[in-house]
Amino acid sequence: MRKHFIHGWAARGLGLALAAGAALAPMQQAQAAAYATGGTGKYRNEILWLTWGGGVNGTDGVALANGAQTTATLQVANGQQIQVTCTLSNLNGALSSYRSGDYSGDGLEDMYNIDGTGGANNLVAGLATAMTSTASFDIDCSATRNGASYPIPGLVIADAESLESTLDGNGVPSEYIRGTAAGNWNILEMFAGNGNPYTATKTTNGGSQTMEFGPGGQGGGTSPVALSYLTFTTPTATPSMSFAMRGGGITAMSIGLLVPRADYGDAPSSYGTAAHLFYDWVHGDDSGVSASGTNINDRLFSPGGLSPLTTDHVGTVGPDGEPGTSSSDNAYGIAGANEENGWPTSPAINAGSGSTVLTRSIACSGTGTVAGWIDFDGNGTFDSDERAAGTCSGANGTASLSWTVPNDIQAGTTWVRLRYAQNASEVASPAGTATSGEVEDAQITIAQASANLVVTKTNTPAAGASDQANDTVVKGSSQTYTIVVTNNGPQAANGAIVRDPASSGLTCTSASCTGTTNGAACPTQASGSTLLGALQSSGGAAIPTLPNAGTVTLTVTCTVD
Structure with missing residues (x-):
């Protein structure tokens, strides 16, 4: 039985946290959402937490009811604003905003906090039940980019407080966290804490899958904490999730969102602005969670984790992520020539090749579409007859692009643009925004015919x-x-x-x-x-x-x- 009280909250309880990994990059500014600035968690720069109770970092202890909302507005890059709003519905029980660390055995704020652990933590990202109660509720979110629907790929569920290690008389965990959604769960990260066993179960029913934490490892120091990644069956702009939590004290939950980065073309503005939003990480599968329960705080258990993106791009290196378009003479963007390497440096194009077919093998990775434009006539625009397209052959693959060279080809310096996207329609034009992939611009020379x-x-x-x-x-x-x-x-x-x-x-x-x-x-x-x-x-x-x-x-x- 817990006996400590911190900030007026009884110390006995459990917690749940939902979050989504932002891109592996410097943090973007957000409203009503915050990144952790401290803690031992691997993904402090990758998880953006929605906060509750008012203010950017949230306010502790504010009562919440059906219809309560939190909204994060993020300027991913110039002209690219993403807004995610999550709404509480179908609430059975009482909820209020909660700060992980209000109980001395909480583990989440050891991993993710603002200003310190325990009572020093100012990240109020939790939804908490009343003392010694059970709560069930839905979280319904909507995501937009510049006002239009924007699908997000998944979320994270985490134990935000401390789960008891016991079962009741019916063999049910005395405290548990349960989340259900259309998708697939994998354990993302573990905080070993006191090293006690920590049980997770995973069951599938039709198109929905449920991840449950409990019994946990409370008892003797800071309790273990688990984070699990939920991949939606299909990326969606309107995800909906159902939760049930049981605790001998306070139950808490936090929500976050996935934040993409943006890659821009570097050619002069006359060629139009091409932007690609992308997630530069991929999640891995854990070593397996069974329907009968698995101790995921065992040294032999392997979380899935996040790793850098290695696919869905032009060239041999993924996109670099930029705050906005930036025309430059070398067209290398932020990361330099090692990243912008999709266009082959040879053989040269010459001005005597009008009416012939020009074929180039473009390095790429993925199974999406690669489209390319060459300003053959040097008029400062990519014309419709200057486009070619092909399908990328897979990881570390190539796409064959063939242009019919127009007779008005001109010798001199000009530009080529390469775009890759999973959705071919998003790269039908040289300008516009795609929701995946990369754009690379290169300055090239068309040689005088010899x-x-x-x-x-x-x-x-x-x-x-x-x-x-x-x-x-x-x-x-x-x-x-x-x-x-x-x-x-x-x-x-x-x-x-x-x-x-x-x-x-x-x-x-x-x-x-x-x-x-x-x-x-x-x-x-x-x-x-x-x-x-x-x-x-x-x-x-x-x-x-x-x-x-x-x-x-x-x-x-x-x-x-």
């Missing part, structure tokens, strides 16, 4: 590319001249112009394209007088495709005057 073009013309092609020394023609005779355009590389010369001005002493009547090699294409003009007119004009005849080692053969039929 190709060695050779043109030969002869009326004796069988003897070689050059006219013979004794070659003569007779007035009035018909002569066929063969023009061969050859690209000796190294780059394509798509769009090359060939001209054959009219010569005195010859009257030419028609022209035709008689052959191509290695993927080259004939001029777009038709044969006959149309092609001849183009060849003899100042504009010339354009060869749409002339790759390295490609040739185009033209013939011109003339009469000797």
Whole structure:
């Protein structure tokens, strides 16, 4: 039987805490919610606690009823505001705000506190029952981003006070904490405290799963404390959870929320703002909690814990999280080139590649969609014909992106944008906000086309590319001249112009394209007088495709005057 009284509260009771891991990052500012600033907990920067009773850190001992609310408003990044409101409903019993540490055996404030443990703790994140009572109630939450629904992936449930180690006459724990929701529970973290056994059970009924703590390890010093992570079956903007708590004294519960970070593109503002919200941690499975009960304060039991995100991103390193968009010449963002490495540095793109297909293998991790835009024409925007997309092949995978290079490609410095998201529709455009993944912008150079073009013309092609020394023609005779355009590389010369001005002493009547090699294409003009007119004009005849080692053969039929 507990005998200590602190701050006017009887020392005997139990507690429950709900929280959600924020991203592994500097804490964002929040209203009616607070991060712990002290304690031994592993996730002080990851768990944001909603507070009760008024004020940012909460006020202890304020009576609560159905309809009581707490709201956290967070500025995740510039232009990205998330608000989560949780409401108390279906209350059977009495509840009031509670500060972990009001009882000397409480363990949660040893892990998570503001200003110290015990009576020094100023983190009032608890919902507490009256003395020696049982309470049941629902917590209904709603989450929005900039006013629109925003799904959250899960929550945490924790013992916020001290559970007795005994069973009643019916074999039911004298004190217990029970939470039920549509999802899957895993033990996240243990505080060993006095080392006594601490029992958890997990049962599934249809689409709901229940985690129960109790009997606990009260007796002799600070009691053990457990935190469990609840992953919702489907991320939801309106999670609802049911709780039941039994105690010989005070029962307390706290609620928190998951806070994402934001990753932004770094290209100039003319390209539009691309933002991706992401959680840069993943939770693991514990070593197993049975329906008949498992001592989770045993050294052989392994909590699941949180670990850094290793998937759902472009490149080989995950996103860096930024307070807002920041255009920069190197487009590397906060973490530098080691993080923004999705775009391959080679091979180069050259300005002579119009109408060809450009394919790049983009490093990525996950099974979502990778979309890419290249500002080929250098107009400062990503146009609809400058997009390509592909599916990432999995962890440490790649996505193959193929662009049809427009004919208006320009040499010079330009920008490429890569976006990854689980939902393909969120990366259909180069700008906008996605609820997962990453954006990377890179400044690249489109090289001036460099190709060695050779043109030969002869009326004796069988003897070689050059006219013979004794070659003569007779007035009035018909002569066929063969023009061969050859690209000796190294780059394509798509769009090359060939001209054959009219010569005195010859009257030419028609022209035709008689052959191509290695993927080259004939001029777009038709044969006959149309092609001849183009060849003899100042504009010339354009060869749409002339790759390295490609040739185009033209013939011109003339009469000797």
